[in-house]
Amino acid sequence: MTERTPTTTAAVEVRNAALRFGERTLWSGLDLDIAPGEFLAVLGPNGSGKTSLLRVLLGLQDVSDGTVTVAGRPPGRGNERVGYIPQQRAMDDGLTLRGRDLVGLGLDGHRWGLGLRGLRRRHERIENAIDAVGARRYADSPVGRLSGGEQQRLRVAQALIGEPDVLLCDEPLASLDLTHQRIVAGLIDQRRREADTAVLFVTHEINPILPYVDRVLYLVDGQFRVGTPDEVMTSQTLSELYRSRVEVIRIGGQIHIAGAQSALCEDEVHHP
Numbered sequence: 616m617t618e619r620t621p622t623t624t625a626a627v628e629v630r631n632a633a634l635r636f637g638e639r640t641l642w643s644g645l646d647l648d649i650a651p652g653e654f655l656a657v658l659g660p661n662g663s664g665k666t667s668l669l670r671v672l673l674g675l676q677d678v679s680d681g682t683v684t685v686a687g688r689p690p691g692r693g694n695e696r697v698g699y700i701p702q703q704r705a706m707d708d709g710l711t712l713r714g715r716d717l718v719g720l721g722l723d724g725h726r727w728g729l730g731l732r733g734l735r736r737r738h739e740r741i742e743n744a745i746d747a748v749g750a751r752r753y754a755d756s757p758v759g760r761l762s763g764g765e766q767q768r769l770r771v772a773q774a775l776i777g778e779p780d781v782l783l784c785d786e787p788l789a790s791l792d793l794t795h796q797r798i799v800a801g802l803i804d805q806r807r808r809e810a811d812t813a814v815l816f817v818t819h820e821i822n823p824i825l826p827y828v829d830r831v832l833y834l835v836d837g838q839f840r841v842g843t844p845d846e847v848m849t850s851q852t853l854s855e856l857y858r859s860r861v862e863v864i865r866i867g868g869q870i871h872i873a874g875a876q877s878a879l880c881e882d883e884v885h886h887p
């Protein structure tokens with residue numbers, strides 16, 4: 616096990632940050648502290664800058680203004696304390712990499728020392744990660760042959776094996792069936808409860824993760840709101856953000872959004 620020092624400061628700190636591409640401002644004046652163990656959902660229509668925010672936190676994109684730290688450091692720079700679950704995409708059928716090797720890639724960049732002891736520790740960590748996501752049955756299969764849900768469980772194991780303090784998830788439930796959505800969302804929630812990992816979860820559909828969400832960051836066309844789901848997911852707040860009438864309806868513990876504006880796409884299938 617990696618030694619964990621208790622974190623008292625924010626896991627992610629964003630100060631007065633802006634991101635611009637040419638004339639276009641995706642967001643500006645963004646202040647955000649994400650606490651250890653907090654689950655933040657990042658919502659918004661296509662092109663509002665959700666993935667770009669993750670890219671900033673991964674160190675793949677510089678902010679135009681302001682400052683950002685992730686797990687106590689500037690983003691990127693080989694920060695082992697950050698896990699990333701990319702958008703679900705089917706892997707190439709011909710990919711012969713085995714499940715356990717895919718999971719092991721999540722340990723690259725970690726120091727294991729030389730010799731058998733290091734190898735044994737690495738092996739144990741991989742086995743534990745595979746068990747934690749219930750992927751033992753297909754851990755030795757070529758990943759290209761696995762179903763989307765099985766592949767996604769392995770990606771979760773790969774992201775969690777480094778014991779991250781911050782977990783960045785980019786629509787990890789897209790194209791999973793309801794059962795697998797529940798399983799994957801539950802695994803992510805379990806991690807933050809057991810290990811105080813802060814979670815940033817980009818999604819178009821809040822309902823599968825609603826029981827876990829502490830706060831929402833909702834981005835629309837350069838504007839944003841941050842708050843609890845009860846504060847942000849209201850007709851008034853979303854109408855202000857979209858600058859047109861939007862109805863938020865809560866039925867059976869779920870949130871449904873209806874709006875005149877075609878830009879709204881929370882209830883549509885996304886990224887076919």
Ligand SMILES: Nc1ncnc2c1ncn2[C@@H]1O[C@H](COP(=O)(O)OP(=O)(O)OP(=O)(O)O)[C@@H](O)[C@H]1O
Binds near residue numbers: 663665667
């Ligand atoms: N490096 C770049 N240069 C110029 N424009 C960019 C760059 N990266 C992203 N953009 C633009 O910024 C906007 C936001 O993109 P981003 O992928 O962050 O949106 P998103 O909210 O994740 O959208 P989606 O829901 O469709 O995934 C898009 O219009 C995109 O074309």
